[in-house]
Amino acid sequence: MTVPSVPQQRSVPGQEPAAATGWTPTRALGRAVLLTGLLLVAAVVLGRIDLIVLAAPFALGTAYALRRRPVALPQVWVEADDGHLVEGGELTGAVTVGNPDVVAYELVVLRTRVSPWLRIERVGFAGAGAAGGGSVADRPFVTSVPTASAIDLELSGSALRWGRHPVGPAGARVATAGGLLVSRAVITDPVRVRVYPKTEPFEAVEAMPRAAGLVGAHHSRRPGEGGELAGVRVFAPGDRLRRIDWRVSLRARQLHVAATLSDRDAEVVVLLDVLAEAGRSGGVSGAASVLDTTVRASAAIAEHYLHRGDRVSLLEYGPAARRLRPGAGRRQYLTVLEWLLDVRVEASPHEPYDQVFGPQLLSADALVVVLTPLLDERSAQMLARLARSGRFVVAVDTLPADLAPPKDRGWAEVAYRLWRLDRDTMIAQLREHGVPVVRWAGAGSLDQVLRDVARLATAPRVGGR
Structure with missing residues (x-):
């Protein structure tokens, strides 16, 4: 194939530009020159012509191999499928090494790094078969590249977890001139593969507590x-x-x-608590951590209400103070998925921003769905403040139900049981303050809670004297 235009390559730190030190002699060239010189010196000193005849093949072979020296370095670039890739979906990509020189590359050693959340199951050069079994992208691959052409190292596998995962950096070293010259390592920058969270099935058939707009799918009273x-x-x-x-x-x-x-129509605000993380992520088919449950549940809730014509906005309760403005329609859903890819747990000793309680971010008629593991006392205080402000709040517990207690000897198990009792007491106090707390369980998780909130919204309120 013809070598296309490629992005700018970056050199290995500490080395000079390619024009000066792009190619270096190998030990084979040094041995050939040393052996030829020793034989010629011995022939002159001892006066033996047969030593000259013995040195001739080494000299002629080296000269013949170096008759055409390479000038240009190899070109390496990485490509990956930029489609709508969801957790568990099939991933395709390629690492390409190109030869812009007039000298053929007799040996090319190519290697690339891949995120551990991208399971590469099949790797092989185009038209040369493939290797299977396990993640095999981290080993070196060897091929040859003719002049003015390129060879693709095809990658195929599956995405195990949501996020922006790198494919690369990829590097290549080339040997030519019969193995007498070798190039420096040429390394290219990685590309990021966007893997969107897998939407868990979610349906909420109950009416909204209070609708804000004049059009929509919810029946008001x-x-x-x-x-x-x-x-x-x-x-x-x-x-x-x-x-x-x-x-x-x-x-x-x-x-x-x-x-x-x-x-x-209604406005739904999904508030993500990113102050703490618990559990270990096992990917799409394994155990889910707090962050996994938070992101997947947010995508499911947003998809459900946006499909019904409501407006959805997202907020982070953490030091980053990220916010996604409310919107409706499919474009907003795609924006929500992109926004969720950058969700990270950020612990901070300081109080998170107070603007989350302001009317410019949370309207009085909005349904606030808070996804929190309730591992930080500040999260419970935030829920209580939202409830006291008169907003309709639903807390979704994202702590893994199968969170294993510590196995250390001593007081670790007792401390874990005490922490569990303290957390249960915190949840009971939140419910006494009017904040329903429900564990995320996919379809129908919020039906009973929304029914109770809707009943409270229609109940008469006692006015102050």
Whole structure:
């Protein structure tokens, strides 16, 4: 194949530019020159012609091999599939080494690094077969490259976990001139493969606590223009003629209209607690850590409500103070997935930002879904403050249910049991403050909680004197 234009290569630190020290002699060349010189000196000193004849093949072979010296260094670049790759999906990529020189590369040693969350199962040069079994991308591969051509090292496997995972850096060293000259290592920068979180099945059939907009898929409890029938009543001034129920009107001999409930959209704020991490991630088919559950649950909740026409925004409760503005539609869903790829746990001894409680970020009618492991006392205080501010809050417990206690001897197990009791007490206190806490369990996780919150939203409130 023809060598395409490639990104700029970077050299190994501590070495000079390629034009000066791009190619170096090997030990084979040194041995050939040393042996030829020794034989010629011995022939002159001892006056033996047969030693000259013995040295001739070494001199002629070395001169013939060096008749055409390489000038350009090899070119290396990495390519990866930039499609919509989800956890567990198939990954394809390639590491390409090109030869822009007029001298063929007789031996090319190519090696690349791959993120441990990308399981490369098949590696092979194009048209030369493939090797299978396990992750085999971290071993060196050897090939030859003709002049003005390139060879692809094809990679195929699967993505084990969400995130931005590097493929590379990749490096290559070339030997030519019969193995007498070798190039310096040429290393190219890695490329990042975007792996989106796998959306867990989630359905919430309960009504929203309070709708904010005038259009949407949620049926409010207020009369208005919508698709949910509320009953039949007597015609009044201002009613539309298309709402007249003629069967009831003819039977009662008085005009009656069908009353409906208005359809409203809602704003959902997903608040991610990134102050602490627990558990060990095992990828898409293994155990889930707190961060895994948080990211996957956020994607599922956002997908559900955006599909229903609601507006969704995301916030981080942590020192980074990242925020995604509210939006609706498929574009917002893709933006949510991109935003979730950069979620990281950031512990901080300082109090996280207080702007999360401001009206400019959280409207009074928004449903706030807080994904938290409740490992930090500040997280419980944040939930209590949201509840006291009058907002509708649902806390989703993201701590792994199968979190194993420490196996150390001594007081470790007792301390773990005490911590569990203290955490249960914290959850009970939150529920007393009106904050429902539910463990994430996929489909139907929030139905009962949303039912209770909706009941509280419609209950009459006692006004102050």
